[in-house]
Amino acid sequence: MRIIVCIKQVPDTEELGKVKINPATNTLKREGVSSIINPFDENAVEEALRLRERKGGKVTALSMGPPQAEEALRKTLAMGVDRAILLSDKAFAGADTLATSYVLAVAIKKIGEFDLILSGKQAIDGDTAQVGPGIAEWLSIPQLTYIRKLEVNDNKVRAERVLEDSFEVVETSLPCLVTVTKDINEPRYPSLRGLLKAKKEEIPIWSCHDLSVERKRVGADGSPTQVIKIFTPQPPGKGEILSGEISEVADRLIREIKKRKIV
Amino acid sequence: MAKIEILIDKCTGCKKCIPSCPFSLITVEDKKAKIMEGCTFCGACLEACPLEAILLEREEKKIDLSSFRGVWVFAEQRDGEIMPVTYELLGAGRGLADELGESLSVILLGSNLKEKVKELLQYDLEKIYQVQSPFLKSYKTSLYTQAMTDLVKRECPEIILIGATSLGRDFAPRLATRLKTGLTADCTGLEIDGESRNLIQTRPALGGNIMASIISPYHRPQISTVRPKVMRRAKPVSGKDIEIIEIEPRLDEKDDLVSILNIIKEEGEVADLQEAEIIVSGGRGLGKAENFSLIEKLAELLGGAVGASRAVVDAGWIPSYHQVGQTGKTVQPKLYIACGISGAIQHQVGMRTSDIIVAINKDAEAPIFDIATFGIVEDVHKFLPLFIEKLESEKQASTPSPLPSPLRG
Ligand SMILES: Cc1cc2nc3c(=O)[nH]c(=O)nc-3n(C[C@H](O)[C@H](O)[C@H](O)COP(=O)(O)OP(=O)(O)OC[C@H]3O[C@@H](n4cnc5c(N)ncnc54)[C@H](O)[C@@H]3O)c2cc1C
Ligand SMILES: Nc1ncnc2c1ncn2[C@@H]1O[C@H](COP(=O)(O)O)[C@@H](O)[C@H]1O
Numbered sequence: 001m002r003i004i005v006c007i008k009q010v011p012d013t014e015e016l017g018k019v020k021i022n023p024a025t026n027t028l029k030r031e032g033v034s035s036i037i038n039p040f041d042e043n044a045v046e047e048a049l050r051l052r053e054r055k056g057g058k059v060t061a062l063s064m065g066p067p068q069a070e071e072a073l074r075k076t077l078a079m080g081v082d083r084a085i086l087l088s089d090k091a092f093a094g095a096d097t098l099a100t101s102y103v104l105a106v107a108i109k110k111i112g113e114f115d116l117i118l119s120g121k122q123a124i125d126g127d128t129a130q131v132g133p134g135i136a137e138w139l140s141i142p143q144l145t146y147i148r149k150l151e152v153n154d155n156k157v158r159a160e161r162v163l164e165d166s167f168e169v170v171e172t173s174l175p176c177l178v179t180v181t182k183d184i185n186e187p188r189y190p191s192l193r194g195l196l197k198a199k200k201e202e203i204p205i206w207s208c209h210d211l212s213v214e215r216k217r218v219g220a221d222g223s224p225t226q227v228i229k230i231f232t233p234q235p236p237g238k239g240e241i242l243s244g245e246i247s248e249v250a251d252r253l254i255r256e257i258k259k260r261k262i263v
Numbered sequence: 264m265a266k267i268e269i270l271i272d273k274c275t276g277c278k279k280c281i282p283s284c285p286f287s288l289i290t291v292e293d294k295k296a297k298i299m300e301g302c303t304f305c306g307a308c309l310e311a312c313p314l315e316a317i318l319l320e321r322e323e324k325k326i327d328l329s330s331f332r333g334v335w336v337f338a339e340q341r342d343g344e345i346m347p348v349t350y351e352l353l354g355a356g357r358g359l360a361d362e363l364g365e366s367l368s369v370i371l372l373g374s375n376l377k378e379k380v381k382e383l384l385q386y387d388l389e390k391i392y393q394v395q396s397p398f399l400k401s402y403k404t405s406l407y408t409q410a411m412t413d414l415v416k417r418e419c420p421e422i423i424l425i426g427a428t429s430l431g432r433d434f435a436p437r438l439a440t441r442l443k444t445g446l447t448a449d450c451t452g453l454e455i456d457g458e459s460r461n462l463i464q465t466r467p468a469l470g471g472n473i474m475a476s477i478i479s480p481y482h483r484p485q486i487s488t489v490r491p492k493v494m495r496r497a498k499p500v501s502g503k504d505i506e507i508i509e510i511e512p513r514l515d516e517k518d519d520l521v522s523i524l525n526i527i528k529e530e531g532e533v534a535d536l537q538e539a540e541i542i543v544s545g546g547r548g549l550g551k552a553e554n555f556s557l558i559e560k561l562a563e564l565l566g567g568a569v570g571a572s573r574a575v576v577d578a579g580w581i582p583s584y585h586q587v588g589q590t591g592k593t594v595q596p597k598l599y600i601a602c603g604i605s606g607a608i609q610h611q612v613g614m615r616t617s618d619i620i621v622a623i624n625k626d627a628e629a630p631i632f633d634i635a636t637f638g639i640v641e642d643v644h645k646f647l648p649l650f651i652e653k654l655e656s657e658k659q660a661s662t663p664s665p666l667p668s669p670l671r672g
Contacts, residue, residue, distance in 0.1 A: 040590075094304065096445070127449060128436075128448040130432075130446060143433070145433045161429075164535045164537055165535040182583075220302070223303070225446070225477050227305060228285070228463070228476050229285060229475070230476075238633055239635050239636035240638070241632070241637075242638065250646065250650045250653050254650075256637060262597045263598075
């Protein structure tokens with residue numbers, strides 16, 4: 001199987017709380033926030049590796065981002081992917097999900113024939129969940145989103161989709177794009193061999209010139225949406241500590257809940 | 264390619280532009296402003312500059328936006344029922360349509376829509392598009408995208424609102440990509456900019472740590488997925504004159520790419536955490552799996568759903584679809600009771616917008632108390648049984664005794 005996994009580098013989730021807005025200037029303060037692979041994308045990598053173990057083939061990790069996104073790709077090499085490609089160019093900066101999925105789709109076409117594309121269900125920085133379906137649309141292939149179980153047999157893909165109150169068992173044929181939830185597997189730790197390989201492996205960087213992209217479709221120019229403002233959400237605010245004798249506290253809580261007519 | 268430039272002779276290094284950049288990309292070096300890499304050409308700094316020292320050249324996108332009119336709401340159905348989020352979108356859509364002086368339409372896709380149309384006729388809207396075909400019986404990405412794209416191209420709406428549900432977030436990106444237009448995910452605020460008629464879409468990002476306002480100034484339609492339970496539901500009205508437009512979509516069997524083999528319902532009363540008005544959640548502080556029965560008991564008493572932290576899901580105490588947080592579900596109930604949960608940031612981002620948060624934790628320093636409306640510093644094993652007992656006796660006291668039956672004299 002020829003599998004492509006799309007991964008994104010995001011701010012470290014442990015430190016997301018540190019990404020604060022400077023109230024004086026209303027700008028983002030990102031000092032001291034390190035980067036990781038989007039957690040769901042690690043599940044996507046893991047699933048790709050498991051499929052390769054069962055079916056043979058080749059796994060390619062693909063990411064669009066600034067030069068430092070190479071770090072995240074190195075981790076996928078350490079986990080065991082066969083090769084990693086970084087799409088990086090100043091012209092890609094400021095891309096929204098339409099422009100991002102476009103560049104990724106063009107790169108996938110350049111890579112050549114593929115059977116399966118895997119991505120995370122969403123990236124934890126933007127939480128949009130739009131890039132996966134976007135890639136599928138640019139490539140005119142079916143998409144299966146929010147997948148927690150995946151089976152591939154011959155040309156058929158059978159999968160379980162997570163819905164609000166149920167699961168859907170769906171089937172389609174290859175090639176297709178699948179976005180995964182964290183339920184699908186437990187990502188492995190890199191092996192020592194993997195780490196060594198990742199260290200010396202060359203990661204090609206493809207820029208605008210390496211891809212047959214229409215310039216008006218990439219980066220900020222290719223992005224219909226624009227962020228015009230950011231601000232800190234109204235903090236819920238520290239409330240009240242109900243103190244006193246435990247039985248009184250319980251009574252008080254019942255009164256508070258009743259007062260608001262919730263129950 | 265858009266270009267942005269600081270006009271060196273005009274710039275005095277006054278720094279007024281620095282705070283205006285949503286991405287912190289402006290610095291001042293040697294009394295001249297400098298724009299770093301990553302600019303999205305949003306133009307916020309232009310307005311901030313008192314000296315017109317910033318030059319922005321955007322490729323003028325000459326599309327006539329004025330031919331796009333009206334606000335559309337996509338009516339989501341599940342198991343043949345119109346989902347509650349549809350009425351919330353109708354509530355929000357009405358406000359936007361009035362502001363724009365345009366009509367509000369609802370788009371209904373399906374195979375047997377007569378009853379659904381009747382239901383929607385009770386609401387304050389101008390048009391119902393009834394798109395009927397056996398191919399649209401249940402939601403399929405490719406067929407729904409095809410039917411909707413054709414309709415959008417024919418009718419040219421200005422705004423389309425879709426619920427940010429698992430269906431909506433599968434459908435909307437496919438649709439927006441085919442139309443090559445802007446889509447904003449999971450919006451919690453929508454308003455119209457009076458001058459430009461742009462839809463200002465506000466949404467949480469970075470796990471709820473910041474809010475971002477987003478526009479699509481050169482593209483129509485503007486599409487948003489809207490978070491359920493945030494907008495005020497439309498109320499039924501009477502005497503509205505509503506136009507019903509029947510559409511026969513051109514769909515092809517070969518576009519039916521995915522088959523749905525089976526639908527498995529989750530067990531449990533209120534499985535849908537995201538729809539629940541009350542959630543009782545348990546964390547590692549409960550000590551062991553068996554103690555989760557306290558959480559279940561309390562949830563049942565309050566008529567709520569059961570949530571959990573990732574620590575207890577990982578420990579296998581409860582299945583993962585109960586998990587609340589960054590890698591679990593985002594919930595927004597009226598009441599969230601966190602029992603023995605420390606309140607790590609990844610948990611908080613999934614529940615911090617709940618109306619009332621009650622936290623029970625024996626550690627007064629636990630971060631959950633930073634966001635709790637009511638904090639209770641107690642041992643869950645002491646507090647919960649007592650609280651449950653009190654609720655039970657209240658319930659008994661308030662249940663009216665049965666009327667004397669004639670049979671019993
Ligand atoms: C990438 C990533 C994603 C994550 N996503 C999520 C997510 O989606 N959801 C999530 O919940 N977590 C998530 N986490 C994990 C998160 O960081 C925390 O580890 C987790 O939420 C902790 O769960 P907890 O509060 O149940 O356990 P703990 O942190 O161990 O807290 C237990 C609490 O119970 C209290 N306690 C102990 N005994 C008692 C008692 N007898 N009575 C009262 N209180 C008691 C303790 O004081 C403590 O505060 C994620 C982590 C990462 C790295
Ligand atoms: N810049 C990127 N490079 C590679 N993959 C990406 C990128 N952005 C998003 N993705 C993929 O798309 C998924 C959804 O991202 P998003 O739409 O941003 O929530 C992620 O989990 C990744 O698999």
